Amino acid sequence: MEFFEVVNKRYSARKFEEKQIPEEDIKKLIEAASKAPSAKNAQNWHFVVIQDKAIIEKMGQAVDAKNEKIAKGLEPEKGEKFLKFSRFSTFFRNAPTVIAIYAKEYIPEGLKEVIASGMPQEDQDRMWYANPGIQNIGSAVENIVLGAYALGYGCCWMTSANPALLELEEVIPFNREKHKLVAMLPIGIPTGEPKSPAKLPVEEIMTMIK
Numbered sequence: 001m002e003f004f005e006v007v008n009k010r011y012s013a014r015k016f017e018e019k020q021i022p023e024e025d026i027k028k029l030i031e032a033a034s035k036a037p038s039a040k041n042a043q044n045w046h047f048v049v050i051q052d053k054a055i056i057e058k059m060g061q062a063v064d065a066k067n068e069k070i071a072k073g074l075e076p077e078k079g080e081k082f083l084k085f086s087r088f089s090t091f092f093r094n095a096p097t098v099i100a101i102y103a104k105e106y107i108p109e110g111l112k113e114v115i116a117s118g119m120p121q122e123d124q125d126r127m128w129y130a131n132p133g134i135q136n137i138g139s140a141v142e143n144i145v146l147g148a149y150a151l152g153y154g155c156c157w158m159t160s161a162n163p164a165l166l167e168l169e170e171v172i173p174f175n176r177e178k179h180k181l182v183a184m185l186p187i188g189i190p191t192g193e194p195k196s197p198a199k200l201p202v203e204e205i206m207t208m209i210k
């Protein structure tokens with residue numbers, strides 16, 4: 001598929017067939033991630049590909065339990081509303097493969113010097129806001145997302161299970177001191193309607209300065 005066709009037709013898939021993705025295709029996708037640009041070529045990512053159904057289900061249960069706990073801590077109406085949308089944080093349990101995305105902390109280039117030279121806190125805050133470490137992860141994940149679509153798969157970038165990051169890290173048998181879970185990407189052969197919400201027009205998101 002031509003690049004812009006992939007970009008234009010991609011959508012977030014949240015329902016999948018049970019059929020598994022061959023390892024060969026998974027490797028292709030992770031290789032696509034490995035080619036992504038990263039600040040100072042830091043490549044501060046790691047991808048844990050989970051195809052063990054029991055572990056995926058345990059992850060789903062961990063997110064369910066955390067969502068329930070959060071809801072109980074809210075006013076009843078807000079708790080109910082929170083739980084109503086919790087399906088957007090748990091549908092990954094129906095995917096044949098879930099890629100758990102891990103990031104190593106990246107200290108923004110120049111931050112130490114900004115601190116040492118006594119620049120105001122505002123300068124540091126803005127540098128963390130523009131955190132290149134997490135931008136790196138975005139660039140790698142997008143390569144996987146577009147690659148998946150190009151190969152005929154569907155996936156959905158997910159962060160709404162992040163209130164349960166610590167619990168998920170307990171359930172996923174991957175342990176590297178410096179890598180922390182930041183997102184998940186359920187992936188498989190998509191079922192259901194390929195639909196995507198409207199996007200802002202170019203005129204609204206672009207400012208041209210000539």
Ligand SMILES: Cc1cc2nc3c(=O)[nH]c(=O)nc-3n(C[C@H](O)[C@H](O)[C@H](O)COP(=O)(O)O)c2cc1C
Nearest residue numbers: 010011012088089156157158159160161195196197
């Ligand atoms: C960083 C990020 C986090 C997201 N987290 C979730 C999520 O937790 N659950 C979900 O259902 N969709 C999630 N999405 C998908 C967005 O809802 C989706 O991309 C957006 O609504 C636009 O729809 P489209 O991808 O079909 O174009 C996430 C997307 C991104 C980029």
